[in-house]
Amino acid sequence: MRSPTGGHRYDVTALTDDDDHAQLFQAFRAGDERALAEAYARWSSLVYTIAVRSLGDPGEAEDVTQKVFLAAWRGRDGFDASRSPLPAWLVGITRHTVADAHEARSRRRRVEEAVLLDTELSQADESADVADRVLMRDELRRLGPVPQQVMQLAFYDDLTHTQIADNLGLPLGTVKSHIRRSLSRLRTRLEANDDTH
Structure with missing residues (x-):
């Protein structure tokens, strides 16, 4: 068809x-x-x-x-x-x-x-x-008032040693000493905290 x-x-x-x-x-x-x-x-x-x-x-x-x-x-x-x-x-x-x-x-x-x-x-x-920040904040609170201020400016405000010294009116060497001692204490406490877990 x-x-x-x-x-x-x-x-x-x-x-x-x-x-x-x-x-x-x-x-x-x-x-x-x-x-x-x-x-x-x-x-x-x-x-x-x-x-x-x-x-x-x-x-x-x-x-x-x-x-x-x-x-x-x-x-x-x-x-x-x-x-x-x-x-x-x-x-x-x-x-x-x-x-x-x-x-x-x-x-x-x-x-x-x-x-x-x-x-x-x-x-x-x-x-x-979040856990690290909470732990760090708790550990910083255990420091004395001046070292606490120094560490907060260093870690949370991200200021240099010189800027921290100017901000707090402290000698640069004192700021560096506070940071070194505070870091040593924090490291010791954090390591002890890790050992308990």
């Missing part, structure tokens, strides 16, 4: 006969959308069953089924009925599509695990920083 444009048009009205696959294959390869609809009606449940058994997720299996028929339709020029029947070709596409779905699932899981690990590490770092 010829179409009005002069090309071949296939009669797919008889495609409901399961014994007449050849005409369906020919119409499918030629791009007749009714052949696609008929192929979908006949084999979508097969594709879906393979997908749902492998993936265990009905939603993903439905996506795979749609992708398989879309891929088959787009790649119909590569279909050769002499090499394999249409259902076998569709099963081959299904296996590849299911494998892609498993790989996508694995990638998502790896990304989720990486994000979770990164979040946990970030939270752990923040907790350690």
Whole structure:
């Protein structure tokens, strides 16, 4: 039968006969959308069953089924009925599509695990920083008033020895001595604190 444009048009009205696959294959390869609809009606449940058994997720299996028929339709020029029947070709596409779905699932899981690990590490770092700051503040409070001021200006205000001396009106040597003695005391206390844990 010829179409009005002069090309071949296939009669797919008889495609409901399961014994007449050849005409369906020919119409499918030629791009007749009714052949696609008929192929979908006949084999979508097969594709879906393979997908749902492998993936265990009905939603993903439905996506795979749609992708398989879309891929088959787009790649119909590569279909050769002499090499394999249409259902076998569709099963081959299904296996590849299911494998892609498993790989996508694995990638998502790896990304989720990486994000979770990164979040946990970030939270752990923040907790350690907070704990260190609290411990340092407690240890600084044990120092005398002048050494405490010197250390706070050095660590929290990030001032140089000279700036601290100017700020407090102390000789530079006195500031350096306070810092050296205070660091020694802090180190001793922190080491003792670490030993208890």
